[in-house]
Amino acid sequence: DQQVKQNSPSLSVQExxxxxxxxxxxxxxxxxxxxxxxxxxxxxxxxxxxSSIKDxxxxxxxxxxxxxxxxxxxxxxxxxQPGDSAVYFCAAKSNNQGGKLIFGQGTELSVKP
Amino acid sequence: xxxxxxxxxxxxxxxGQQVTLSCSPISGHRSVSWYxxxxxxxxxxxxxxxxxxxxxxGNFPGRFSGxxxxxxxxxxxxxTLELGDSALYLCASRGGLDTGELFFGEGSRLTVL
Numbered sequence: 462d463q464q465v466k467q468n469s470p471s472l473s474v475q476e477x478x479x480x481x482x483x484x485x486x487x488x489x490x491x492x493x494x495x496x497x498x499x500x501x502x503x504x505x506x507x508x509x510x511x512s513s514i515k516d517x518x519x520x521x522x523x524x525x526x527x528x529x530x531x532x533x534x535x536x537x538x539x540x541x542q543p544g545d546s547a548v549y550f551c552a553a554k555s556n557n558q559g560g561k562l563i564f565g566q567g568t569e570l571s572v573k574p
Numbered sequence: 575x576x577x578x579x580x581x582x583x584x585x586x587x588x589x590g591q592q593v594t595l596s597c598s599p600i601s602g603h604r605s606v607s608w609y610x611x612x613x614x615x616x617x618x619x620x621x622x623x624x625x626x627x628x629x630x631x632g633n634f635p636g637r638f639s640g641x642x643x644x645x646x647x648x649x650x651x652x653x654t655l656e657l658g659d660s661a662l663y664l665c666a667s668r669g670g671l672d673t674g675e676l677f678f679g680e681g682s683r684l685t686v687l
Binding site: 564 | 578605607609614615616617618619622624629630632664666668675676677678679680681
């Protein structure tokens with residue numbers, strides 16, 4: 462039972478354009494969502510998060526949008542840079558599961574110069 | 575501030591053997607989680623320890639076990655290894671149980687032959 466889904470395994474974007482990575486979830490108990498970025502041979506690094514009481518959170522070039530009614534969140538990267546090329550994981554947490562994070566399968570973003 | 579340290583980084587075992595992986599969290603962090611990453615499956619939660627107590631456990635067989643020491647360092651053990659246990663095992667730490675952000679180590683790449 463995949464509670465967090467990233468349906469696009471890969472995405473290719475031109476440098477300077479917008480990258481939009483999508484994530485869907487099924488568990489309405491999730492109250493906190495995070496995005497992680499992972500380079501090969503490295504562990505995932507935290508990028509940005511959003512609480513379920515908000516619908517948008519912005520940090521520099523990165524913005525996360527949450528649509529609770531659709532159980533959908535997205536990560537926007539504007540403008541995209543070649544260094545953003547990595548695998549992006551969305552993750553979700555619910556209050557009644559302690560610190561456990563449920564991760565999606567990941568989307569590999571390639572930003573072409 | 576040193577990050578999360580995992581040892582060994584790479585190891586090769588044969589079926590039926592057992593393996594122990596080690597994780598040193600960020601100084602001051604008391605929560606340690608373990609995740610398994612396999613291609614196409616994202617990160618699967620194994621377990622979380624806080625103050626030497628297992629707080630949460632994922633859906634893995636009993637061959638997977640872990641523990642946490644008084645200095646917050648953690649080990650995970652996999653007994654009777656199977657080919658399907660080949661994966662990247664990631665350790666992550668956080669300051670407390672409720673803080674959503676996890677800080678990951680670089681992982682231990684296990685290959686089972």
